Amino acid sequence: MSTLAxxxxxxxxxxxxxxxxxxxxxxxxxVFGPSGAGKTSLLRVIxxxxxxxxxRVALGGELWQDTDGNVMVPAHARHLGFVFQDARLFPHLSxxxxxxxxxxxxxxxxxxxxxxxxxxxxxGREVGARETNAPTAPETSLPAVIQxxxxxxxxxxxxxxxxxxxxxxxxxxxxxxxxxxxxxxDEPLSALDLRRKAEIIPYVERLAGDFGVPVLYVTxxxxxxxxxxxxxxxxxxxxLAAMGGVAETLERVELWPITGRLExxxxxxxxxxxxxxxxxxxxxxxxxxxVPAIGVSAGTQVHLRVQARDVAxxxxxxxxxxxxxxxxxxxxxxxxxxxxxxxxxLDVHGQHLRSRVTREAVEDLGLREGQPVxxxxxxxxxxxxxxx
Amino acid sequence: MGAIELGPVWxxxxxxxxxxxxxxVVGTPLAWWLAFTRSRFKPGVEALVAVPLVLPPTVLGFxxxxxxxxxxxxxxFWVQLTDTALTxxxxxxxxxxxxxxxxFAVQPLQNAFENVGRGPLEAAATxxxxxxxxxxxxxxxxxxxxxxxxxxxxxxxxxxxxxVVLMVGGNIPGETRVVSIAIYEHVETLNYxxxxxxxxxxxxxxxxxxxxxxxxxxxxxxxxx
Numbered sequence: 001m002s003t004l005a006x007x008x009x010x011x012x013x014x015x016x017x018x019x020x021x022x023x024x025x026x027x028x029x030x031v032f033g034p035s036g037a038g039k040t041s042l043l044r045v046i047x048x049x050x051x052x053x054x055x056r057v058a059l060g061g062e063l064w065q066d067t068d069g070n071v072m073v074p075a076h077a078r079h080l081g082f083v084f085q086d087a088r089l090f091p092h093l094s095x096x097x098x099x100x101x102x103x104x105x106x107x108x109x110x111x112x113x114x115x116x117x118x119x120x121x122x123x124g125r126e127v128g129a130r131e132t133n134a135p136t137a138p139e140t141s142l143p144a145v146i147q148x149x150x151x152x153x154x155x156x157x158x159x160x161x162x163x164x165x166x167x168x169x170x171x172x173x174x175x176x177x178x179x180x181x182x183x184x185x186d187e188p189l190s191a192l193d194l195r196r197k198a199e200i201i202p203y204v205e206r207l208a209g210d211f212g213v214p215v216l217y218v219t220x221x222x223x224x225x226x227x228x229x230x231x232x233x234x235x236x237x238x239x240l241a242a243m244g245g246v247a248e249t250l251e252r253v254e255l256w257p258i259t260g261r262l263e264x265x266x267x268x269x270x271x272x273x274x275x276x277x278x279x280x281x282x283x284x285x286x287x288x289x290x291v292p293a294i295g296v297s298a299g300t301q302v303h304l305r306v307q308a309r310d311v312a313x314x315x316x317x318x319x320x321x322x323x324x325x326x327x328x329x330x331x332x333x334x335x336x337x338x339x340x341x342x343x344x345x346l347d348v349h350g351q352h353l354r355s356r357v358t359r360e361a362v363e364d365l366g367l368r369e370g371q372p373v374x375x376x377x378x379x380x381x382x383x384x385x386x387x388x
Numbered sequence: 389m390g391a392i393e394l395g396p397v398w399x400x401x402x403x404x405x406x407x408x409x410x411x412x413v414v415g416t417p418l419a420w421w422l423a424f425t426r427s428r429f430k431p432g433v434e435a436l437v438a439v440p441l442v443l444p445p446t447v448l449g450f451x452x453x454x455x456x457x458x459x460x461x462x463x464x465f466w467v468q469l470t471d472t473a474l475t476x477x478x479x480x481x482x483x484x485x486x487x488x489x490x491x492f493a494v495q496p497l498q499n500a501f502e503n504v505g506r507g508p509l510e511a512a513a514t515x516x517x518x519x520x521x522x523x524x525x526x527x528x529x530x531x532x533x534x535x536x537x538x539x540x541x542x543x544x545x546x547x548x549x550x551x552v553v554l555m556v557g558g559n560i561p562g563e564t565r566v567v568s569i570a571i572y573e574h575v576e577t578l579n580y581x582x583x584x585x586x587x588x589x590x591x592x593x594x595x596x597x598x599x600x601x602x603x604x605x606x607x608x609x610x611x612x613x
Binding site: 072077080101 | 546
């Protein structure tokens, strides 16, 4: 766990960013909000790339910026890894050259191996907490990073010969080789199509999982938030709108104008079971869900994002239906939204699920609060997430 | 037709080489500043750098003569420093050539740095590279085309200059008598044979150098950032 304390102001033209919060970073924390909310600017301020920013930034006990105290640690001395939206690989160097660029400077900067901070600080920095959190985390050495991100076959290639997904993998590996205390990822998947995204996501998870580096992950895609993050920071119009766990933040009705009304849904926690014939079984509070293979090993805890419009309800367990997943649930509340729709809040053994149906259907079925129902979920509606 | 006169050729090459070195040392930081500054003084500085492009060489030469002459501010300082005059000397020619060829070196460098942009430099910084490290390992390799263009244009333009040299340097063999002055004198004295030799030599040399640059630039990968 690292504490990132931020209290900054940045003005550029009409845009104002004002962010004051203390983030407890562990695993992947999403920075979410609509375009123009200031997500990228916030990341750049943290990295020291916005010289006009005023205020204070500190990671753990290390002060990075304090305008009042005249402290401004330059970006090259902040011990962080930054993955830019456009990757910014050096086109004149091979993939290996790009990786070595980072590794050599990390070695020079830190004296010993790249995993310098694990050994405890000669400068007395408190680093013990990281070790207990990730006792088996490999060092961010060149061979370990090449292996974790599958870069071996790319080493000799020039960046302009790589695909979008490969470019982002190299960019993540390069940033990781700086032995960062925190990784800042700025929409690394935004340029990729859906299939490539799915290929890259496990690598993003490895940054936080295998290497134990806390990740701040900027995105405007709510599915990526649900899939990757355990906690989130919500930005709107240059200000902090909310922060907290992903599931409860996405469920908060008053935040829907920002998180997106049509995206409304819920997040279920599940344990992955076996994968066979291209389908994976998931355990949701004792109930079984079948989804197309999500590529995680049995026993892994995953998060499922289910959109309200992908959930239907039935009063009896349906037979002979193409929708495979029917979970017994209790109808907790009927919330009227814009006509002709209503939104049902369902409880599946303590987990919440939202369903969007027509008002007509509620009247025809005679649905009332407290009634047992079956929640019908289309298999395709799932996104999974690896937990650390 | 007498023996080929090598003195002026050698002097021209020396002058061009020294000028290019000074141009790079002085021009690169200025080009860098112009490429990345948000200062409101930028347009003024850009205009000043470009002035030698439009001024008649005689105007530039005239003012340089006044500035560099023993009574001028720079000339007086030089006399105090070295006990020699800047005007009608090789050193004076270097100063004049640098100013005269300044836009030919600064503008390609500035364009090249602008094309590199802040992106790769920011990336390098987050990877732990200090500013000079960023410059030599990232910016300069990505700006190679611009550097080559600046060197060649600076070199060739210095070889070809005439008016400024005539005003500031005169025609002293071994000191300021460069090829273009020698050609002028040969023509004035109706020594067409020597004028032909030097002129053709300059023509062929210039063409060869430019051809070499274009071929090199074609082979050089375009580093899209």
